[in-house]
Amino acid sequence: MRLSRYFLPTLKETPAEAQIVSHRLMLRAGMIRQASAGIYSWLPLGYKVLRNIERIVREEQDRAGAQELLMPTIQSAELWRESGRYEDYGKEMLRIRDRHDREMLYGPTNEELITEIFRAGARSYRDVPRILYHIQWKFRDEVRPRFGVMRGREFLMKDAYSFDLDYESAIRAYRIMFVSYLRTFARMGLKAVPMEAETGPIGGNLSHEFVVLADTGETELFCHRDLIDFDVMDRDIDYEGDLKPIVDEWTGQYARTDDMHDQATFEKEVPEDKRVHRRGIEVGHIFYFGTKYSEPLNAHVSTPDGESVPVHMGSYGIGVSRLVGGIIEASHDDNGIVWPDAVAPFQVGLVNLKPSDAACSQACDELYRKLRDAGIEVLYDDTHESPGAKFAQMDLIGLPWQLVVGPRGLKAGTVELKRRATGERHELSGDSALSRLA
Numbered sequence: 313m314r315l316s317r318y319f320l321p322t323l324k325e326t327p328a329e330a331q332i333v334s335h336r337l338m339l340r341a342g343m344i345r346q347a348s349a350g351i352y353s354w355l356p357l358g359y360k361v362l363r364n365i366e367r368i369v370r371e372e373q374d375r376a377g378a379q380e381l382l383m384p385t386i387q388s389a390e391l392w393r394e395s396g397r398y399e400d401y402g403k404e405m406l407r408i409r410d411r412h413d414r415e416m417l418y419g420p421t422n423e424e425l426i427t428e429i430f431r432a433g434a435r436s437y438r439d440v441p442r443i444l445y446h447i448q449w450k451f452r453d454e455v456r457p458r459f460g461v462m463r464g465r466e467f468l469m470k471d472a473y474s475f476d477l478d479y480e481s482a483i484r485a486y487r488i489m490f491v492s493y494l495r496t497f498a499r500m501g502l503k504a505v506p507m508e509a510e511t512g513p514i515g516g517n518l519s520h521e522f523v524v525l526a527d528t529g530e531t532e533l534f535c536h537r538d539l540i541d542f543d544v545m546d547r548d549i550d551y552e553g554d555l556k557p558i559v560d561e562w563t564g565q566y567a568r569t570d571d572m573h574d575q576a577t578f579e580k581e582v583p584e585d586k587r588v589h590r591r592g593i594e595v596g597h598i599f600y601f602g603t604k605y606s607e608p609l610n611a612h613v614s615t616p617d618g619e620s621v622p623v624h625m626g627s628y629g630i631g632v633s634r635l636v637g638g639i640i641e642a643s644h645d646d647n648g649i650v651w652p653d654a655v656a657p658f659q660v661g662l663v664n665l666k667p668s669d670a671a672c673s674q675a676c677d678e679l680y681r682k683l684r685d686a687g688i689e690v691l692y693d694d695t696h697e698s699p700g701a702k703f704a705q706m707d708l709i710g711l712p713w714q715l716v717v718g719p720r721g722l723k724a725g726t727v728e729l730k731r732r733a734t735g736e737r738h739e740l741s742g743d744s745a746l747s748r749l750a
């Protein structure tokens with residue numbers, strides 16, 4: 313993409329309304345534009361990142377054996393009456409009436425709808441286990457939408473739902489999602505720690521929140537330091553095999569958010585030098601809730617003995633749009649965003665320092681073509697801005713690599729390759745730069 317043709321409305325000033333760094337940087341980098349409180353348009357640069365995150369989430373759900381479908385954003389109130397949640401959900405639910413005066417709503421979550429889909433399509437034990445998911449916009453009329461996409465009213469969520477014959481099988485599904493979440497966040501360059509979460513009044517439930525450490529997060533957390541350094545990517549995961557050892561490893565140490573925290577237990581279980589008390593961002597939440605929805609909504613299957621039983625269910629959410637802000641909170645510096653390679657909107661920013669110089673532009677055009685031929689996404693700054701402005705903008709939008717080409721270097725046969733994360737620079741030939749990047 314040539315910058316001269318790209319819609320990238322970056323801002324020089326810091327927008328006053330933005331309280332946290334990710335919100336400021338997303339506005340300054342021209343990633344989003346507020347449409348109304350807590351509702352955003354995703355501009356080209358931001359939308360690319362959102363889609364990269366979505367792709368990783370999808371790949372890891374698919375890898376874990378979950379099946380993608382797509383449910384609508386607008387739901388009928390009827391199902392929510394069946395589950396008893398229509399009244400309970402309160403003001404966070406956006407309620408709508410259609411022209412026939414039928415009560416509808418913009419879905420804040422999809423347990424009811426997916427349970428209805430499952431009950432209509434499943435008959436027996438042969439129809440379980442299944443994990444179904446979709447990536448769809450949700451609406452919650454948050455009291456205080458803030459921090460940009462981190463607490464929006466309209467936001468993109470991946471929500472998966474598991475259906476099993478009994479508790480043991482449902483726990484297998486829970487572990488599959490648990491491990492797939494570890495991989496999903498690790499692939500985005502994030503350290504997300506699973507925390508024991510509140511499970512509601514019904515016993516036998518199980519729940520974990522995945523929390524990314526960040527001082528601006530809304531969640532207060534307490535955990536054992538070792539958990540933060542665990543790495544899931546260095547092992548082979550067999551989703552058909554026994555995942556209990558991995559889950560046990562990640563749940564073997566104290567990790568709780570404030571509503572579950574117990575100071576005495578924390579101090580007893582965690583040596584003083586290993587105690588972490590910080591803030592974080594909830595980026596995912598998994599839940600086993602048994603027959604909470606299958607009973608009232610009558611989602612039954614028959615067992616091999618011919619008995620009819622309500623299915624055991626779990627639900628598994630990831631805040632896809634919140635992650636865009638969350639990743640920035642975890643990865644930025646004074647000059648701007650520092651995208652992890654896996655989610656970066658472009659891999660390389662190619663900077664032409666002097667577009668009026670024919671040789672310089674020719675060299676840039678050639679690098680641009682070769683990079684694209686190698687399948688690398690490039691943002692090519694072919695504009696006539698000053699070098700200083702170009703560098704500042706490249707740092708702001710945070711592409712992992714900057715390839716800087718100027719007339720002086722070209723005379724010596726070199727270009728400059730800069731790694732955004734470390735600031736490391738190398739002078740090398742165009743060809744060596746290409747082979748580094750490819």
Ligand code: ATP
Pocket residue numbers: 452454461462463464465466467468469594595596597629630631632633634
């Ligand atoms: P929070 O505690 O932040 O209000 P939640 O516990 O209400 O979140 P869940 O119902 O667990 O949210 O939804 C699953 C995921 O969706 C959350 O872990 C979070 O990443 C994301 N999410 C929830 N609410 C919002 C929101 N208002 N804006 C953006 N993402 C959200």
Ligand code: MG
Pocket residue numbers: none
């Ligand atoms: Mg909430």
Ligand code: MG
Pocket residue numbers: 594
């Ligand atoms: Mg929460």
Ligand code: MG
Pocket residue numbers: 521594596597
């Ligand atoms: Mg939650």
